[in-house]
Amino acid sequence: MSKTQVSRISISVASDLLRRFDDHIKRLGYENRSKAVQDAMQSLVTESKWMCEKMGKGVGAITMVYSHSVKGLExxxxxxxxxxxxxxxxxMHVHLDEENCLEIIAVRGSASDVRDLAQELKTRRGVKQLKLAN
Structure with missing residues (x-):
């Protein structure tokens, strides 16, 4: 069995983000940061593939967290x-707290239409996070 070749990289990250990441991966049971970063990278590549490459028709869900205090955003x-x-x-609309809302949108149809919808939503000021899953 051959070993997978690995590359050593160096990144810069905000101290607060690194602290929150380390706290989170500890709760998830990761033994080291490298494995958690690899999993996060793999997740990003897999999830974004649908956004970039899928053709034809499909079904999925858009999950979006946004600030409901941004005037005119809703x-x-x-x-x-x-x-x-x-x-x-x-x-479906969910009130998360005094500041944030979660919107879950079930989608079906042309992959390009779904990508365009997700892109339009995520570029709005006040949208904090958007994920498209199929």
Missing amino acids: EELTDIQHQFEEAICAS
Whole structure:
């Protein structure tokens, strides 16, 4: 059995982000940071592949966390969803706390329409995180 070749890299990261990452991976049971970073990188590559490469039709879900205190954002997000109504099956809105909301959007249809919808949503000021899963 051959070993996978590995590359040693160096990155710069904000101290607070590194502290939160280390706390989180400890809770998840990782024994070292390298394995956690590898898993995070693999997850990013796998998830973004659908965003970049998938053609034809498909189904999936968009999960989005946003600040509901950004003036006009909720209306803007609703308007965008109406522009892509053929790709949206359903949506659910969850109040996370006084500042943040979670929107879960079930999508079905053209992969390019779903990608365009996700791109339109995630570029809005106040959208903190958006993930597209298939």
